[in-house]
Amino acid sequence: MRIGILTGGGDCPGLNAAIRAVVKRGAAEHGCSIVGFRNGWQGVIDGDAVPLTRDDVSGILVHGGTMLGTARCHPHKVEGGMEAVKDTFDHEKLDGFICIGGDGTLKAAGKVSKALNVPVIGIPKTIDNDVVGTDAAIGFDTAVTVATEAIDRLHSTAESHNRVMVVELMGRHSGWIAVTAGVAGGADIILAPEEPFDINKIAKRIKHRHRYKNFSIVAVAEGAVPAEGSDWDGESTINARGNPIAGSIGAQVTHAIEDATGFATRLTVLGYTQRGGVPTAADRLLGTRMGVAAIDAMVAGETDKFTALQGEHIVLEPFSTMSGKTKWVPEEMLEAARGL
Ligand code: F6P
16 A cells, blocks of 8 residues: 655654654555655645655654644645645555644544545644543643643742742643643642633732742643633733734733732743653654554555544544544543642
8 A cells, every 4th residue: 555644733742753653564564655745734735745664764753843844734725725635645646644633634634534535544643632532642741741840940940039930831722731731740820721710819829828838830821711700901812813822821921910919920931842852752652552553544444533542542533523622621630730
């Protein structure tokens, strides 16, 4: 078989582990040839293909980012996009696509599979960890590790200066990184989109804490929002495309806390550091396991599905499981984040 592979959406550590697994397993076990497409679905539309051999992927396991490049491109939203994908599929004499991406890229994969009737298997990746149907997506563990280390480091400087430290973490729609790293790093207040906040209650909690401690750490997801009807005169934190503006909610929460408490308050925006660098062991493992499962599924004739971690196992889920949905942080984790 001849299989095309692409990485779409925001990059993250662990993508190369998945590409490497598809190429090596495909060659060694199934005699497949693998064709990489540069910059996600855009590369498929443009016919920007590169053959991938075992030698090409040797050594990439530990590298962050994606050797193929990535882009936020959805063929069904581009004029003539679907037809161009079909042209490339035929021109390259492909038997299917393996598509590594987050919610947008996987939704597009489902549309390609159905509309063009070509085999497509997806692999979920996103530091946001918000893909429904899988316990974890590639990249999340590394982002949490980076964010937890940052929160650890903020403790000593916060304490030395008697400050409130606000740290803004990625997470557009759901607060997985803020909640997970916030709990693991011992943040005192954690703000996630799942639970709109009341700045007055937060200021009260910080003032209470500062009766016996001289510092506080506040972890804020970039998608966190004030509760309706709460006392908040901040600006919109959302851009024209409906996504959070980096640093916006963090800056506004920082100013609001300083105004309401009178405590010196500082902001750290971790931003893209959460997406960069070497993948953790867990992300290398997840990328590898999902890459193996994806090529095996493709060879077995599966289509219109994505690999999913469920408990101890990698299984296949139909794209319809995740399409148009968001995996929210569960109540039990939010409870742990509410403060101990
Ligand atoms: O979806 C992953 C993510 O890193 C989000 O956490 C963040 O809001 C967004 O991507 C940033 O997107 P871009 O790379 O387009 O700036």
